[in-house]
Amino acid sequence: MTTIAVLGAGKIGEALLSGLLDGGRDAASLLFTEKHPGRGAELSARYGVEAVSVPDAAARADVLVVAVKPQDIEPLLADLAPSLKPDTLVVSLCAGLPTSLYESRLPAGTPVVRVMPNTPMLVGKAMSAISPGAHAAEEHLALVEDLLSTVGEVARVPESQQDAVTALSGSGPAYFFYLVEAMIDAGILLGIPRDLAGRLIIQSAVGAAAMLDEGGQHPVILREAVTSPAGTTIMAIRELEKHGVRAALLAAIEAARDRSVELGKATEDR
Ligand SMILES: NC(=O)C1=CN([C@@H]2O[C@H](COP(=O)(O)OP(=O)(O)OC[C@H]3O[C@@H](n4cnc5c(N)ncnc54)[C@H](O)[C@@H]3O)[C@@H](O)[C@H]2O)C=CC1
Numbered sequence: 001m002t003t004i005a006v007l008g009a010g011k012i013g014e015a016l017l018s019g020l021l022d023g024g025r026d027a028a029s030l031l032f033t034e035k036h037p038g039r040g041a042e043l044s045a046r047y048g049v050e051a052v053s054v055p056d057a058a059a060r061a062d063v064l065v066v067a068v069k070p071q072d073i074e075p076l077l078a079d080l081a082p083s084l085k086p087d088t089l090v091v092s093l094c095a096g097l098p099t100s101l102y103e104s105r106l107p108a109g110t111p112v113v114r115v116m117p118n119t120p121m122l123v124g125k126a127m128s129a130i131s132p133g134a135h136a137a138e139e140h141l142a143l144v145e146d147l148l149s150t151v152g153e154v155a156r157v158p159e160s161q162q163d164a165v166t167a168l169s170g171s172g173p174a175y176f177f178y179l180v181e182a183m184i185d186a187g188i189l190l191g192i193p194r195d196l197a198g199r200l201i202i203q204s205a206v207g208a209a210a211m212l213d214e215g216g217q218h219p220v221i222l223r224e225a226v227t228s229p230a231g232t233t234i235m236a237i238r239e240l241e242k243h244g245v246r247a248a249l250l251a252a253i254e255a256a257r258d259r260s261v262e263l264g265k266a267t268e269d270r
Pocket residue numbers: 007008009010011012013033034035036039054067068069070072075076093094095096116117118119170171
């Protein structure tokens with residue numbers, strides 16, 4: 001079985017390890033590296049996956065999945081480059097970082113695949129978008145697709161769209177959590193106990209998500225079906241429009257896209 005090492009086991013690195021194990025992968029085929037020893041010991045105990053050094057991971061794994069913050073990439077690549085075996089596939093989960101950055105720091109010809117996943121990976125419902133670097137072939141894309149399809153859905157996109165994808169689905173879960181949080185607060189405002197408000201809103205979110213996912217109907221049709229003439233929903237929609245919620249979402253997602261571009265540029269400037 002292919003050995004996979006996750007370099008940097010923070011939130012998304014852990015989500016990947018946990019998702020792969022839940023998807024049936026053997027713990028012996030996984031490795032991870034973690035800068036903080038306490039965190040490494042905690043994860044090894046929780047998942048039964050071995051924590052190793054970056055050079056050990058490079059020596060033993062067929063696929064290296066980079067999951068450090070973009071700001072931490074340079075020391076990691078400097079540590080990795082001397083011990084990387086030819087043909088080891090490098091998979092980047094980092095926002096903003098182009099495949100060309102890896103190609104310029106790692107041995108010539110290293111295949112790199114850029115991925116933007118999201119945290120629902122923890123429950124097997126990730127949305128991941130993948131793009132090949134200059135030396136990644138169909139076999140590399142197929143391998144990454146196979147790996148990530150055990151933890152959710154996978155789409156192939158041109159690398160030029162990865163910053164936009166990062167703003168949409170990479171950060172996307174946070175927007176929904178924010179909305180749920182605000183709606184629970186509205187319940188508190190209306191005098192509903194917090195526990196009950198949470199149940200009402202979370203189950204509404206789960207139900208709405210299932211209708212979007214399974215029904216095949218456009219969100220506009222689904223919203224119209226809830227919106228009765230002179231009823232309650234249209235009163236709420238009027239307030240959402242008045243407060244510019246749609247425009248706020250467009251501006252927010254554009255700002256996230258711009259930040260992803262900026263994170264990539266910061267590495268080019270070094
Ligand atoms: N959190 C999210 O929802 C998503 C994050 N990403 C990307 O994943 C990457 C990681 O993000 P998070 O997991 O949120 O960050 P995090 O800060 O939770 O995890 C990063 C981990 O890498 C470790 N680390 C840093 N340098 C290291 C090194 N040289 N060797 C070994 N371990 C090292 C840190 O100790 C930390 O545990 C980022 O590049 C981010 O853009 C992508 C999609 C979604």
